[in-house]
Amino acid sequence: MNINQNPIILNVDNLHASIQDTEILKGINLTVRSGEIHAIMGLNGSGKSTFAKVLAGHPDYHVTQGSIQYEQQDLLELSAEERAQAGVFLAFQYPIEIPGVANSQFLRLAYNTVQAKRGKEELDPLEFDDFVREKMKLLEMKPDFLDRSVNEGFSGGEKKRNEILQMALLEPKLGILDETDSGLDIDALKIVAKGVNHLHNTDNAIILITHYQRLLDHIVPDFVHVMEAGRIIKTGGKELALELETHGYDWIHNDQKRTVGAST
């Protein structure tokens, strides 16, 4: 399948997580090495988005068992902002709107906060303006994007592009895209995919969470994982997504039964 021996960025071992005493994740195992793209697919309610939120440190979810190693650190020891500073980035399925705060202001605040924590140079408004405009070209965003309030009145596609713009600014080591393709028309999808491909390199890794195989035509994964009931029940290469598209999720059960049957 893949013989990548690059350093491991993320190692998830038997991860269990709950929200308000309801267990959502029931033993996830996943290893992600630098340079890789992983797609996690699955039906609604399978736990995909919860997994993304747990990785990013959402306080409503409690890890009850298992571990997450990120770059030789215990990720679970870090708060959400420390994870962001350490290079974990989550592109949200539903980015929030912040009326009254200009996008440029917000982007610079996030950028400079993270830069400072990483011991890198902060940018003043003018320098940042040049910097961010360059990144915006990649996502074919209009300049007035900067003056508008954060995500307020943005279309679905604009919000998603704004997420990828933030990813471009914060240069994560591990980018997690939670249903970034949902609700996008094909043109917007291509722009977003182009942006993601541009940002992907041998030093970082990307986890794509999606319902649809369509995204994977444009961002080609090294691995496809299928989630169900809080577990990864099948892992394969990019062709797995195509098979899912053709046969549907039920096919996996039949396929598994066959496998189980064969081994006994």
Added chain:
Amino acid sequence: MSETITNDYLGCLLNALPADSRNSGAQDTLDWLQRLRNEAIDRAGQLRFPTIKDEEWRFTDVSPLAKLPYKPAQKTSALRLSDIQPFCIVESAHRLVFVDGHFSPELSRLSKDDQFMIGNLTASALAKAPLAEAHLGQHVQFRDNFFAALNTAFLQDGALIVLPENCAVSTPIHLLFIATQEQTTQYPRCLLIGERNSQATVIEDYVALGANAYITNSVAEFSLADNTQVNHIRVQRESGSAFHLASSAVALEQDSQYRSVSITLGALISRFNLDVEFNAQAAECTIDGLAMIAGRQLADTHTRIDHAKPHCTSHQQHKCIVDGSSHAVFNGKIIVRPHAQRTNSSQSSRNLLLSGKAQIDTKPQLEIFADDVKCAHGATVGQLDNDEIFYLKSRGLNELTARNLLTYAFGAEILDRIPVPSLKHTLEQAILNQTTQNS
């Protein structure tokens, strides 16, 4: 006179009036103005000092005030322009300044060749404004409102704005009320008369020098004739020890438009009444408010929009941000009279609690007697949203910055509607400072 004064509080105050003020020893007093004052004195005597047993004052205990019969402020101050500089608004070419309730021509900025009339509400000015008699004291319900009655009783200086027909004032008119004294009461008053097709933006601004305890008891009356458009920005940034009691009354004629933004930041106890009356068809009002308070502050906003005629539109959004042990009250009454068909009215009250000890009382009150109307209202009280905080933290911001930014954004939505950029910016900074200070 003493027979009608059954009220100790009032008696105490009236003793402070110069002996000649009731029966017009003053040389330039108009008969009708004197009659108005006398009626208000009598009315104040008949009305009780409100207590929490009164439905309208249920949440707002002003009893501490009854023990503080602060005398009317005397004219003492010799402020210089540099003292008021921080409060000046660059966009505004017209400024009326009142120090402790007294008009200060030196600090004011008026241009003589203006086609509209702006000045102090003196008898001589009123004499030149024949419409004044029909409006002054005629819109505010001082007959049922103790504090408005007191204000009218003590009516002396005030802002008078008369917009003649077809007159559009291009820059905002800034009415600046500065409190400088301790343990006194100031009685600011505003009267705006907009004749047909006129247009203006008015900023009614209450500020203080120092942290004195004093009372502001103010009344503003706005009358908008046919097709008149007025923006009214009201800023209450009194000292943190002050008491602020205010009533605004707005009368709207056909096709007129009234847009107001009221910002409440200051005062220990404040109460703001806003009454809007639709007197003819097809008029519109937009009423937005923001109260941001902390510590032991209490801020009460009572609004009443009376759809007395058909085809009128009102939109209202009121927000409160409460921190510390502060307490915000919103009571928004909307009346749609039986013949006021095709009324379109919306009201939203949104409230943000930043502390476990803070309190919000919100009471939307819709009284609809017509059947062909569109009325929507809603009220929410909540804390900052965990998902929103998480979003910001996932961008590297710490918890405190995330909370401050969201709090600011909650209020900024209202500030955004202020059509005067420098004032908007000043208030944004004030809110940002308050956010960071409280945390």
